[in-house]
Amino acid sequence: MSEIDFRRAQAPDLPAIVALLADDALGAAREDASTPLAPSYLDAFRAIDADPNQLLAVAVEAGQVVGTLQLSFIPGISRKGAWRGQIEGVRVARHRRSGGVGKRMIEWAVEECRSRDCSFVQLTTDKSRQEAHAFYERLGFIASHLGYKMGL
């Protein structure tokens, strides 16, 4: 595998991030990757970038964004005041899937959580994403919870 850098996303990465989110079985119906991007994407980027407890990240290979995820560092009272790291919006570019990019990206994210003194890392994944389930279980995650959502 060629060299991959993991780093905080910058504004110029945003179209590539949205394109990754859209190039997905579930994301295709939810995103709009046409440029110029919808202002709501830019607003969201600014909100994330301004929040020290949010880290939108990209995996970059040969100058191209080949993966993305978002980390949220969440303080909580439970578990003796533990911080939790939460991973959302994980995507790897179609042409780089099944090549270890996702594994390295999650391992990087887990290290970021450790460096922020999180006691655990959590994520949810749609029940239909069976390959993702096997992927996270291989990385040591336990499917201990059900994840509920409700649209507003």
Next chain:
Amino acid sequence: MSEIDFRRAQAPDLPAIVALLADDALGAAREDASTPLAPSYLDAFRAIDADPNQLLAVAVEAGQVVGTLQLSFIPGISRKGAWRGQIEGVRVARHRRSGGVGKRMIEWAVEECRSRDCSFVQLTTDKSRQEAHAFYERLGFIASHLGYKMGL
């Protein structure tokens, strides 16, 4: 049901909140409700209270804390830059369970998410909490996801 107020938690509520978290099948092994509280609880309270995207809440009835939950308002790129509201650490005092306090507390939390322009609300609950599953489903939540955790 007598009058119940839902409001942001204040520092003097913290021992009651920790006691609620501890008086629970899973929480009993994870918390330490002895007073003075462990400093880690106070540190967590300060981190939550200082973060405009965190809202630790209590339900108060006749001057007593009878419920708690934490809301996190999380900006994200996915779903066209949607904010999500996340609910964690939901507890109702043992003597007030099955009396509608939980339902009203979640409905209050959902309204808080709506007032913050969240597109959806999410939460996870341990697979062993079968009564909680039925509770959230009655309130309109869909168990669309699996929730993974990994200790650090």
